[in-house]
Amino acid sequence: MTHQSVGRRTRTGRALLASAAAVAVAASAALLYATSASAAESTLGAAAAQSGRYFGAAVAANKLSDSTYVNILNREFNSVTAENEMKLDATEPQQNQFNFTNGDRIVNHAISRGMAVRGHTLAWHSQQPGWMQSMEGTALRQAMLNHVTQVASYYRGKIHSWDVVNEAFADGSTGARRDSNLQRTGNDWIEAAFRAARAADPGAKLCYNDYNIDNWSWAKTQAAYNLVRDFKQRGVPIDCIGLQSHFNSGSPYPSNYRTTLSSFAALGVDVQITELDIEGSGSTQANTYRNVVNDCLAVARCTGITVWGVRDCDSWRSGGTPLLFECNGNKKQAYDATLAALNSATPVPTTAPPTTAPPTTAPPTTAPPTTAPPTTAPPTSPPPGGGSCTASVISIDQWPGGFVANLRVTAGSAATSSWTVTMALPSGAAVTNAWNSQASGSTGTVRFTNAPWNGQIGAGQSTQFGFQGTGTGGGMTPTCSSS
Numbered sequence: 001m002t003h004q005s006v007g008r009r010t011r012t013g014r015a016l017l018a019s020a021a022a023v024a025v026a027a028s029a030a031l032l033y034a035t036s037a038s039a040a041e042s043t044l045g046a047a048a049a050q051s052g053r054y055f056g057a058a059v060a061a062n063k064l065s066d067s068t069y070v071n072i073l074n075r076e077f078n079s080v081t082a083e084n085e086m087k088l089d090a091t092e093p094q095q096n097q098f099n100f101t102n103g104d105r106i107v108n109h110a111i112s113r114g115m116a117v118r119g120h121t122l123a124w125h126s127q128q129p130g131w132m133q134s135m136e137g138t139a140l141r142q143a144m145l146n147h148v149t150q151v152a153s154y155y156r157g158k159i160h161s162w163d164v165v166n167e168a169f170a171d172g173s174t175g176a177r178r179d180s181n182l183q184r185t186g187n188d189w190i191e192a193a194f195r196a197a198r199a200a201d202p203g204a205k206l207c208y209n210d211y212n213i214d215n216w217s218w219a220k221t222q223a224a225y226n227l228v229r230d231f232k233q234r235g236v237p238i239d240c241i242g243l244q245s246h247f248n249s250g251s252p253y254p255s256n257y258r259t260t261l262s263s264f265a266a267l268g269v270d271v272q273i274t275e276l277d278i279e280g281s282g283s284t285q286a287n288t289y290r291n292v293v294n295d296c297l298a299v300a301r302c303t304g305i306t307v308w309g310v311r312d313c314d315s316w317r318s319g320g321t322p323l324l325f326e327c328n329g330n331k332k333q334a335y336d337a338t339l340a341a342l343n344s345a346t347p348v349p350t351t352a353p354p355t356t357a358p359p360t361t362a363p364p365t366t367a368p369p370t371t372a373p374p375t376t377a378p379p380t381s382p383p384p385g386g387g388s389c390t391a392s393v394i395s396i397d398q399w400p401g402g403f404v405a406n407l408r409v410t411a412g413s414a415a416t417s418s419w420t421v422t423m424a425l426p427s428g429a430a431v432t433n434a435w436n437s438q439a440s441g442s443t444g445t446v447r448f449t450n451a452p453w454n455g456q457i458g459a460g461q462s463t464q465f466g467f468q469g470t471g472t473g474g475g476m477t478p479t480c481s482s483s
Contacts, residue, residue, distance in 0.1 A: 040343045041339075041342075041343060042339075043075055043076045043339075044076045044077060044324075044335075044338065044339060044342060045076060045077050045078030045079070045115075046078070047339055047342035047343045048078070048304065048305070048342050048345075049078060050342075050343070050345060050347040051297065051342075051345035051346060051347060052303075053296070053297075053302075053303055053304045053305070053342075053345075054078050054079040054116060054303070054304035054305075054306075055076075055077060055078065055079070055304065055305055055306075055307075055342065056077050056078070056079030056080055056081060056115075056116070056118065056304065056305070056306035056307075057073060057076075057077045057079075057080060057081075057306060057307050057309065057310050058080070058081045058082070058083045058275065058306065058307070058308045058309055058310075059073065059080045059081065059082060059083060059106050059109075059110075059310070060082075060083045060084070060085075060314070061082070061085050061102040061103075061105045061106055063310070063314060064105060064106070064109060068311075068328070068329045069310055069311065069314065071329070072310050072311065072325055072329055073310055074113055077115065078114070078115050078116065079110070079115055079116040079117070079118060079160070079304065079306065080106060080109075080110045080115055080116075080117055080118070081117075081118040081119075081120050081274070081306055082102075082103055082106045082107075082119075082120060083120075083308075083309075084127070085102040085103040085105070085106055086103045086106075086119055086120055086121070086151070086155075087120070087121060087124065087127045088121075088122075088123075088124060088127060088128050088129060088132065088147060089127045089128060089129045090102065090103065090127075091103060091147075091151050092129060092132075092147055092150075092151075093129050094129070094131060095129075095131045095132075095143065096146070098150060098151070098154070100154060100155075103155075107155065107158055111158060116160045117155075117158055117159050117160060118159065118160055118161045118162075118163075118272075118274075118306065119151075119152070119155060119159040119161065119162040119163065119204070120162075120163045120166075120209075120274075121162075121163040121164075121165075121166040121209065122147065122148045122151060122152060122162055122163065122164050122165070122193065122197060123144055123147070123148060123164060123165045123166070123182065123189075123190075123193040124165070124166040124167060125167065125168075125178060125180035125181065125182055125183075126166075126167070128181075132144075132181075133181070135181065136181060136184065136185070137184075137185060138185070140181055140182065140185050141185040141186070141189065141192070144182060144185070144189070144192075144193065145192060145193070145196045148164070148193050148196040148197050148200065149196050149199070149200045150200075152196075152197050152200035152201040152204070153200045153201065155201070156200065156201045156203070156204075157201070157203060159201065159204045160204065160205060161204060161205040161206075161207050161239070161240055161272065162197055162201070162204050162205070162206055162207065163207050163208075163209040163242055163274070164193050164194050164197045164206045164207060164208065165190045165193050165194070165208055165209070166209045166210070167209070167210050167211065168180075168182075168183070168190055168208070168210070169210060169213075169220050169223045169224060169227075170220070171212060171220060172219070172220070173219050174219060175219035175220060175222055175223035175226075176223070177223075190208070190227070191231070191236050194206055194231070194236055194237050194238055195236065195237060197237075198237040198406070198464070198466070199464060202394050202395075202406055202408065202464050203394070205239035205240050205270065206237055206238055206239050206240070207238070207239065207240035207241060207242045207270075207272060207274075208224065208227065208228065208238060208240075208241055208242065209241075209242030209244065209274055210224055210242070210243075210244065211244040211245075211246060211275075212251065213241075213243055213244075213260070214243055214245055214247075214251075214253075214254055214257055214260055215254040215256060215257075215260065216254070216256040216257075216259045216260040216263060217256065221260060224241065225263065225264060225267070228241055228264065228267050228269055229267050232267050232268055232269070233468075234468065235432070235434070235466065235467060235468030237406070237466065238269060239269055239270060240269050240270040240271065240272050240303075241264045241269055241270075241271055241272070242272045242273075242274035242275075243260070243261070243271065243272070243273055243274060244274055244275035244276075244308075245273050245274070245275065245276045245277075245292065246275060246276075246277055246308070246317070246322075247276075247277070247278045247279065247288065247292075248278075248279035248280075248317075248320060248322075249279070253278070253288050253291060253292065257291075257292070257295050258295040258298055258299065261295055261296065261298075261299045261302050262298075262299045265299050265300070265301035265302065269301070270301050270302075270303045271296075271299060271301055271302040271303070272302075272303060272304055272305075272306070273292065273296060273302070273304070273305040273306065274306055275306065275307075275308040276292065276305055276306065276307045276308065277307060277308045277309065277315060277317060277320075277322035277323055278292070278322050278334070279317060279320030279321065279322045280320070280321070280322070281321055281332075281333075282333055283333060285321075285322075285332075285333070285334045286332075286333040286334045286336065286337035287337065289324070289334045289337050289338045289341075290337040290338065290340070290341045292305070293305065293338055293341035293342060294341050294344075297341070297342075297344070297345045307323055307324060308323075309323050310323065310325060311323060311325040311326060311327050311329065312325065312326055312327055313327035314327075324338060388411075388412035388413075388414075388480075388481075388482060389409055389410060389411050389412055389416055389419050389457070389480040389481065389482040390409075390410050390412070390480050391407055391408065391409050391410075391421045391423075391478035391479065391480035392407065392408050392410075392478065393405060393406070393407055393476055393478065394406040394407060394408050394464065396473045396474065396476075403429075403468070403469055403471070403472065403473035405466060405467055405468075405469065405473050405476065406464060406465075406466040407421065407448075407464065407465055407466060407478060408462050408463070408464050409421060409450075409457065409462060409463050409464070409465070409480055410457070410460070410461070410462040411457040411458060411459055411460060411461055411462070411482065412459070412460075412482075413459055413460070414459050415456065415457060415458050415459050416455065416456065416457045416482040416483065417455055417456055417482075417483055418449070418450055418455040418456075418482065418483050419449070419450050419455060419457070419480060419481070419482040419483075420447055420448070420449045420450075420480070420481050420482070421437075421447070421448045421449075421465075421478045421479070421480050422445060422446070422447050422448075422478065422479050422480075422481070423445070423446060423448075423476050423477065423478040423479070424444065424445045424446075424476070424477070425443060425444060425445075425446060425469065425471075425473075425476065426471065426472050426473065426474065426475055426476065427471075428471040428472065429443070429469050429470065429471035429472060429473060430442045430443045430469055430470050430471060431443075431446055431467050431468070431469050432467075432468050432469060432470060434448060434465065434466065434467035434468075437449065437450060437451055437465035437466075437467070438450075438451065439467060448465060448467070450463075450465075451465070457482075
């Protein structure tokens with residue numbers, strides 16, 4: 001079957017033809033809306049929150065002056081994604097000159113109303129500013145990493161999930177990477193972007209996002225699956241996969257969609273339906289929306305759904321009337337089917353923790369370095385340090401047989417020049433690899449010392465490191481010493 005490409009085109013004018021990239025958003029905010037097990041909710045966000053999920057929408061800053069649009073947004077959704085305002089060309093129009101004005105409008109609107117925010121997108125071959133389009137090689141790699149660091153650092157603590165990399169695989173039957181200027185910097189560019197994003201905002205979930213990865217049998221789906229599996233096995237920080245799920249007659253809802261969701265989830269990542277729109281009308285469209293929602297509800301780690309726009313006339317594919325509201329604000333048959341499906345889910349018990357909770361510690365208040373770590377070691381005689389330090393576990397991502405742990409080291413009242421974290425692993429657990437640190441020992445009590453670039457921490461400031469292990473990673477209590 002020919003797979004219709006629905007990836008975002010470069011947008012011009014009012015329509016800005018949406019990039020096929022992510023809009024999934026915060027399970028954490030959804031849980032703030034948890035309600036009684038017996039109540040059938042009357043809005044999409046509240047109905048989704050009953051089962052610990054979110055229901056979000058892609059938002060355009062210039063629509064926030066449209067009262068009909070805003071009334072629907074505020075009433076129905078508990079998460080948002082910026083359609084274009086946080087992409088590369090919008091946030092860094094000139095190299096090292098950042099503009100967050102329109103992104104801030106959306107983020108501030110959401111946060112002021114208790115909505116979660118999903119960041120879209122940090123690294124992408126499309127909608128690059130002109131200065132980046134003309135770059136290649138090492139210069140482009142460094143510019144990309146700087147962009148990831150600067151933007152993720154700016155929004156640190158405000159974003160639930162980031163689409164770190166968007167649409168890196170080509171369509172067709174090969175499962176190959178897409179040929180792009182970013183890909184030509186080296187096959188490890190995706191991993192480098194994810195590591196930079198983790199350092200810049202350790203509290204955000206990090207996602208890979210793509211279109212045409214809905215059908216489990218397609219080569220592109222398998223390529224994305226293999227990327228996630230490889231990252232999980234090697235300890236590359238990845239927390240979620242985003243399926244854009246733009247469905248129409250050329251790229252229809254597949255019967256094996258639930259298999260795709262559950263297969264990704266089995267790798268130990270959350271699954272987010274990020275840019276849902278379904279062309280059509282009437283009962284046919286309504287039934288497809290119902291099927292998509294029920295498939296998500298059937299997979300515990302499918303944490304939420306975002307529709308790509310609010311009303312049909314706001315859609316990048318408005319001619320296909322693919323959303324849940326008419327332009328005048330009236331609810332469509334597809335809305336009723338979606339709400340009923342969300343209300344059919346088993347509510348999360350109010351006394352039990354969610355299965356996909358956000359990190360239990362707040363993101364640090366100090367920003368990470370604004371430049372990439374040096375590629376050469378620092379001077380052999382670092383400035384004197386000597387303050388005490390503390391270490392804490394930021395997050396543990398557990399899956400059957402293995403886990404990834406991320407930790408934070410914080411200097412005390414004086415700066416450090418080096419640090420060591422010691423920790424007893426649970427019985428049966430073993431370290432397989434580490435990043436931003438050097439590990440000594442693999443079982444029992446293990447030690448992690450700083451990498452060449454992150455031993456020096458200012459008084460009261462922090463750095464992060466992590467490791468992958470086999471077994472179970474719960475119950476670890478790290479201690480820190482410094483010089």
